[in-house]
Amino acid sequence: MEWWKKAVVYQIYPRSFMDSNQDGIGDIKGIISKLDDLKYLGINVIWLCPVYASPNEDNGYDISDYYEISKEYGSMQDMEELIFEAKKRDIYLMMDIVANHTSKEHMWFKNAVSDVNSPYHPYYVFKKNTGVLPSNLQSVFLDSAWELNLKTDEYYLHMFAKGQPDLNWHHEPVRKGIYDVLNFWIDKGIKGFRFDVIDLIAKDMDHEIIGDGPLLHPYIKEMANKTFRNKDLITVGETWGATVEKAKMYSNPDHSEFSMIFNFAHILLDQVEGKEKWDLLPLDLIKLKKTFNDQQQGLYEAGWNSLFWNNHDLPRIVSRWGNDQEYRVESAKMLATILHFMQGTPYIYQGEELGMTNMKFEHLDDLRDIESFNMINQRLKLGYALPSIMKSIHTKGRDNARTPYHWNNQEYAGFTEGEPWIKCNPNYASINLEAQKGNPESVLEYYKTLIWFRRESIYSDLIASGTFKLIHDDHPDLFAYQRSYQGTTITVLCNFHNSSISLTGLFKDEKLLLSNYSDSNITHGLNLRPYESIVLLSNQQNNVIENQKK
Structure with a gap:
């Protein structure tokens, strides 16, 4: 059996995990200083959100250089030390790869927009300016997906922020460039990759196909063959539009594509069908059970599943579908129990193992997420009342997951001695790692037990x-x-x-x-x-x- 089928992955959002130099921003040395706490929990893989060079228009998911570490996170030497120190503790590192788009500050894009004859111009998706937008396509962040480049009088495609231009994967040098990046990090000792919005890379603009383009799976197979296949790595693709049948293709046991994908079918159940994530719907438990059953039954011996409630883009599950007040501890444990005895590889998002909750941001100035700001602007123009908008943000906003980790009950939760880049949830005084460690009734110790069941107990084979x-x-x-x-x-x-x-x-x-x-x-x-x-x-x-x- 592949090692990752009994692995437990812990996701770190480095900006909010631990600050070592007191500038209010988490960093790589901060992560290194807390590896023993992760070893104590029992996980054996860290999924590290992007730490590459970036202008941070979307908190690192706009990469300007895949071969450099962002200065606010540290240096390449720090990164190499993290890989080394984690391995000493039998913990592997999984890097986050953003292959659908780059930052507009990336050298490729700077050259592409400077001259239509540049060899980098075909690296991105351009449409000639005819006086109107090329299409009515909307970006994920709610504005138009097209932005005009005055120098070449062309529109470029950005399915996310304006500073995140989409790559043209149909241009072979783009694919080779991404493969070179993967091999660089494999040589550094990385043991896996999480592929951001990977189902968007093969878009067919002539037929207005954005996700699941006709060449998607051939491109993924090519990428696997030229990089991670047969190297015993763990790989997971972010695929918002995946079904169980599609998941079988992505996670085929022949290892031609990925180890597994993130299937978000269960996460979409509290969203009004056909509308945006901000349009809230009460969760139907029967539908949730059916969704998990379909995945568990459908992928059995035909693929592999990832198990998750949370990540850096999702609200805290104990606030979303549990009870983060009277029954915070009980509901956090219950939700964990549901996942951790299923077949698949569990992913724990930082703070989930403490039962960290959503935070109600009182003022617009407290928000940091570009998606929330764009949503506020759009909905105000459409006539939505601000209290209704803020309710949606309090429920679904990405900043909920990005408040600093709660290490102890000291100022700023022990995350920093400086001013945090985003406000701390004030309940850190009672919800923190120091208070829970060694307490047999705590959420932390319960997660530790769940991980033991999966990785070390006599029931390990049954669970796997x-x-x-x-x-x-x-x-x-x-x-x-x-x-x-x-x-x-x-x-x-x-x-x-x-x-x-x-x-x-x-x-x-x-x-x-x-x-x-x-x-x-x-x-x-x-x-x-x-x-x-x-x-x-x-x-x-x-x-x-x-x-x-x-």
Whole structure:
């Protein structure tokens, strides 16, 4: 079995993780100083968000030089030290690669916009200025996807910010340039890559196809063959439009493409269909269960899944679908339980293991994300009321995930002694690593136990290779499933809401493996309290759920 099928990945957003030089911005030396804490947690892969040279119009996802480290994060020497020190602790590094676009400050683009005859002009997507926009295509950040370059009198394509021009992957030198970047970092000792919006690289502008272009999979196969294939790396593609069938192609067991992808089908369930992420919809648990079941069943022995609730683009899950007040600890643990006993590779976003929450930014000046600013401007023009706009940002804004990590209860959460680049969530006084470390009731210690189950326990093979069976799929409050392998079955029962669920039946043959309540008892049946989760070893067939709520 490939090593990454039993791996647990920890995502670091370096700007907000740990500041070593007190300038208010996290950095590589700060990460190095906290590697022992990650070793303590038990993870064995770090997914590092971009630390390359960048003007930071989109916090590093606009890269001006793939071969240089941003000065605010440190130096190439610091990066090499991070790779070395992590490896000493049996932790691998996965780099974030932005291959769909560069920064407008990249040497390629500077040359491309200076002269239509430049050899770099074909590196990007241009359309001649005819007096009107080439199309009505909207960028992900809500403005037009076209920007006029006066010097050549052409529009260039940017599916994200104006400072992030899209590369033309149909031009072979572009592909070679990206492959050279990958091989450079592989030679540095990197053990994997996360590919940002990789499903957009093969766009067909003549037919207005942006995602899943006809040459997407041939390009990915070419990239794999010329870089990471047969090098025992972990690779994951960000693919917002992926289905289970598409996921099978991306994660084919023949290793011709990626190890796995990020499938966002479950993340889109609280968004009004056909509208933007800001248009909120209550989560339907039954749909959520069906979505996970489709992935678990569909990819079994046909591909591989990534397991995630959070990342740097998503709000904190305990605030989104849990209860970040009265039941913050219980619901954070419950949500983790659902994921960590499924088949796939789990991804933990920094602070998730503490139960960090969304932050309600009181003033527009407190926001930092370009996406939020663009949304505010657009919706104000459309007549939306500011309180409605801010409610959406408080719920879905990307800044929720980007507040500084909570190391302790000292000023600025121990993240820095300077002024943080973004405000700290004031609840760091009670939610922080120092307070949770060694506390058996804490979210941190619960995550540590989940990681132990997956990586080291006698149930490791079952979690990695067992079958998946969704049970009680029509129950409106219970998320329950079974995993079976070589005659052993575990049952995961999670109360997704804040009302109780009564279960009755014979539990005498059951063994309680794990619970997020310290006093769970299965001797005489079970009453699942708000957000309670339990994991049982043995046979559940005779149990009856009475659907009684208290």
